[in-house]
Amino acid sequence: MKTSVLVLRSIISYSLLWAVALAQQAPSATPGPVPAPIPTALTSAQKIFLSNGGADSGLFPAPFSGDTDRAYNQFYAALKAAGQLELVADPVDADLVLELQLSAPNGPSQANKQLGASDPVPMFRLVIYDRKSHFILWTLTQSIDVALRQKTHDRNFDDALNNILSRFQQLVVKPLTPPR
Numbered sequence: 348m349k350t351s352v353l354v355l356r357s358i359i360s361y362s363l364l365w366a367v368a369l370a371q372q373a374p375s376a377t378p379g380p381v382p383a384p385i386p387t388a389l390t391s392a393q394k395i396f397l398s399n400g401g402a403d404s405g406l407f408p409a410p411f412s413g414d415t416d417r418a419y420n421q422f423y424a425a426l427k428a429a430g431q432l433e434l435v436a437d438p439v440d441a442d443l444v445l446e447l448q449l450s451a452p453n454g455p456s457q458a459n460k461q462l463g464a465s466d467p468v469p470m471f472r473l474v475i476y477d478r479k480s481h482f483i484l485w486t487l488t489q490s491i492d493v494a495l496r497q498k499t500h501d502r503n504f505d506d507a508l509n510n511i512l513s514r515f516q517q518l519v520v521k522p523l524t525p526p527r
Contacts (some may be wrong), residue, residue, distance in 0.1 A: 355508030386484045388477045388520050389444065396441035396478070397423050406469060410500040418449045418471065425512050431520045440517045443484070443519070444476040468493060469504075471511050475519075487514050497501060 451467030
């Protein structure tokens with residue numbers, strides 16, 4: 348009789364261990380975080396106005412070539428070439444107002460740690476406003492990688508500007524649906 352009780356206890360113990368092991372492998376019933384919605388004003392926009400938020404002093408002609416309107420002119424040309432949204436000349440006619448600014452804050456960054464805390468790391472800031480309400484709908488920032496040579500500074504400038512343009516397009520422009 349003692350043997351049968353021991354066998355029964357062993358079977359129950361192994362069964363409980365298997366049940367616990369299987370329960371731990373089962374997927375969690377709690378869902379992950381739900382992404383926050385993108386404001387409909389962004390995804391329904393047809394017309395945009397680009398505002399020149401300017402550039403901090405000391406960035407032109409070095410470390411970047413050109414003048415303080417370089418970012419504005421390049422960004423405008425890229426938006427126009429994309430042709431996905433209509434650029435208007437007056438903010439009153441726009442659904443969204445974009446403000447592009449080039450700044451050189453002294454905040455903490457990896458590049459600042461490498462160069463020394465007082466060296467500014469330039470960055471683009473694109474603020475997207477709802478024209479009707481004047482509320483900020485979204486803000487995008489993009490740091491410009493630090494370089495030693497003028498040519499590399501200019502390439503990094505162009506790359507960062509293209510990155511912020513790409514992020515803006517992913518946010519606002521609806522993918523083209525092929526005709527059926």
